[in-house]
Amino acid sequence: GTAADWGGFEDNMQGGGSAVIDMENMDDTSGSSFEDMGEMHQRMKEEEEDEAAEGEAGAAEEEDGEFLGMKGLRGQLGRQVADQMWQVGKRQASRAFSLYANIDILRPYFDVEPVQVRTRLLESMIPVKMINFPQKIAGELYGPLMLVFTLVAILLHGMKTSDTIIREGTLMGTAIGTCFGYWLGVSSFIYFLAYLCNAQITMVQMLSLLGYGLFGHCITLFVTYNIHFHSLFYIFWLGVGGLSTLRMVAVLVSRTVGHTQRLILCGTLAALHMLFLLYLHFAYHKVVEGILDTLEGPNMPPFQRVARDIPVVSNAVLNTTAKAIALTL
Amino acid sequence: FAGLADVSIAEDIPVEGEITVPVGSRSPDEDYSTLDEPVRDTIMRDLKAVGKKFVHVMYPKKSSALLRDWDLWGPLVLCVSLALMLQGGSADSKDDGGPQFAEVFVIIWFGAVVITLNSKLLGGTISFFQSLCVLGYCVLPLTVAMLVCRLVLLAGSGTISFIIRLIVVVAMFGWSTLASTAFLADSQPPNRKALVVYPIFLFYFVISWMILTFTPQ
Numbered sequence: 001g002t003a004a005d006w007g008g009f010e011d012n013m014q015g016g017g018s019a020v021i022d023m024e025n026m027d028d029t030s031g032s033s034f035e036d037m038g039e040m041h042q043r044m045k046e047e048e049e050d051e052a053a054e055g056e057a058g059a060a061e062e063e064d065g066e067f068l069g070m071k072g073l074r075g076q077l078g079r080q081v082a083d084q085m086w087q088v089g090k091r092q093a094s095r096a097f098s099l100y101a102n103i104d105i106l107r108p109y110f111d112v113e114p115v116q117v118r119t120r121l122l123e124s125m126i127p128v129k130m131i132n133f134p135q136k137i138a139g140e141l142y143g144p145l146m147l148v149f150t151l152v153a154i155l156l157h158g159m160k161t162s163d164t165i166i167r168e169g170t171l172m173g174t175a176i177g178t179c180f181g182y183w184l185g186v187s188s189f190i191y192f193l194a195y196l197c198n199a200q201i202t203m204v205q206m207l208s209l210l211g212y213g214l215f216g217h218c219i220t221l222f223v224t225y226n227i228h229f230h231s232l233f234y235i236f237w238l239g240v241g242g243l244s245t246l247r248m249v250a251v252l253v254s255r256t257v258g259h260t261q262r263l264i265l266c267g268t269l270a271a272l273h274m275l276f277l278l279y280l281h282f283a284y285h286k287v288v289e290g291i292l293d294t295l296e297g298p299n300m301p302p303f304q305r306v307a308r309d310i311p312v313v314s315n316a317v318l319n320t321t322a323k324a325i326a327l328t329l
Numbered sequence: 330f331a332g333l334a335d336v337s338i339a340e341d342i343p344v345e346g347e348i349t350v351p352v353g354s355r356s357p358d359e360d361y362s363t364l365d366e367p368v369r370d371t372i373m374r375d376l377k378a379v380g381k382k383f384v385h386v387m388y389p390k391k392s393s394a395l396l397r398d399w400d401l402w403g404p405l406v407l408c409v410s411l412a413l414m415l416q417g418g419s420a421d422s423k424d425d426g427g428p429q430f431a432e433v434f435v436i437i438w439f440g441a442v443v444i445t446l447n448s449k450l451l452g453g454t455i456s457f458f459q460s461l462c463v464l465g466y467c468v469l470p471l472t473v474a475m476l477v478c479r480l481v482l483l484a485g486s487g488t489i490s491f492i493i494r495l496i497v498v499v500a501m502f503g504w505s506t507l508a509s510t511a512f513l514a515d516s517q518p519p520n521r522k523a524l525v526v527y528p529i530f531l532f533y534f535v536i537s538w539m540i541l542t543f544t545p546q
Contacts, residue, residue: 103446103449107450107452109450110447113520113524114520142450145447146528146531149443150531153531153535153538156538157538171432172432172435173432
């Protein structure tokens with residue numbers, strides 16, 4: 001390596017007598033400067049005391065560790081080379097860092113005021129009436145990102161209070177994966193469909209639109225994870241979920257031309273959005289457990305355990321169904 | 330003045346005095362080489378710095394000591410101790426419902442990174458590691474809450490213990506959020522403080538929720 005090369009050099013120079021440079025130890029990369037070094041070495045032998053070595057060592061620096069400046073060697077050269085290597089390495093690293101970790105490209109999407117965020121949150125529940133005129137969508141990512149994180153927090157609360165047992169993976173991982181997966185995945189999918197249907201919407205706008213549409217989900221889940229009435233959930237699902245879906249659909253319709261395209265795009269979005277809310281409520285709530293137990297044999301009694309949030313009517317329905325199935329087996 | 334004409338300094342009287350200007354700074358080598366000091370000094374210096382920052386968190390005044398000399402030792406110690414105390418909270422040893430060590434670790438550091446990025450994107454003047462440092466140190470009240478919760482749970486796990494734990498956790502959560510906002514909100518433009526405070530609120534809320542819902546085996 002280079003360090004060994006330098007060590008050999010120092011020994012030669014400090015010995016003071018030998019003028020032979022051990023060519024075999026040198027890097028192949030520094031081939032072009034061999035002649036230079038030979039010359040300089042000759043000069044050094046002729047002029048014994050030369051104090052200008054320190055100055056020369058800093059000149060003409062290359063990135064592949066060429067030998068530079070051999071004068072004034074008393075351990076100075078090794079230190080200087082190490083210093084130069086450090087500078088070069090640091091410069092390369094900071095260049096790479098500023099290239100890849102440049103968060104300034106996201107800066108314009110976070111340029112909001114709290115008042116604007118509040119207005120947009122409220123507007124996300126109000127469907128627009130004018131669908132013949134393209135509606136403006138703000139390409140902002142702060143609100144949607146905060147809403148996704150809030151949804152994660154609410155989901156965690158729901159999972160914990162219902163003692164959901166996650167068999168593969170962790171509670172936190174599931175919540176984050178679900179929410180971010182929905183936001184990013186469905187946005188990309190609808191953006192792709194919009195591209196096919198010639199709708200005028202950009203990716204950031206789609207992310208923003210869907211993100212703000214999650215506000216309705218947050219409200220619904222926050223209320224229904226704490227108050228366990230099934231009918232209340234259905235009311236919220238249709239009312240609040242429906243309103244936010246209608247808003248998103250109306251905005252998309254205003255930006256699409258053609259009946260078939262509008263139908264495809266908006267049908268898909270509405271279905272996915274409403275079904276997601278349904279999924280979040282039922283998958284993370286202990287609804288029915290042990291229904292499989294009743295299918296094991298005809299002598300099994302109908303399941304006694306009443307799940308927390310099934311009202312009595314559907315409980316009776318489930319019991320009779322279970323009995324019927326058991327009898328037919 | 331005629332008598333002064335022949336005043337002269339005899340040549341054999343030695344002239345004394347210091348010509349050299351005393352150099353104010355020592356040579357660079359002496360400043361940086363802390364290699365020669367005993368290990369105890371090194372450790373005690375770092376421990377004292379960490380301890381001073383803990384005191385700053387518990388009594389959040391507008392001092393810049395936390396920001397100026399940031400270090401990540403304190404957050405690491407707090408994170409590890411919190412994650413260790415949150416272990417063993419599963420109801421069932423086979424299906425683990427409680428947070429694992431790695432989970433808590435990832436949540437705290439990932440959450441802190443997200444909040445830092447968010448505050449930078451909103452136009453904050455604080456640097457990345459300074460923000461991480463502040464957020465990490467402000468987990469101290471919640472770690473204290475966890476300790477108290479574990480002690481209360483040793484006594485029993487009824488409704489009264491839940492109420493006590495709730496009060497303690499809520500109080501510490503408020504303290505954490507206030508402490509970190511005291512340090513971080515100053516670096517933002519004044520009309521956007523709410524935008525920066527909300528993620529911090531959410532972050533400490535999630536940690537508080539993990540602490541409150543911890544039930545030992």
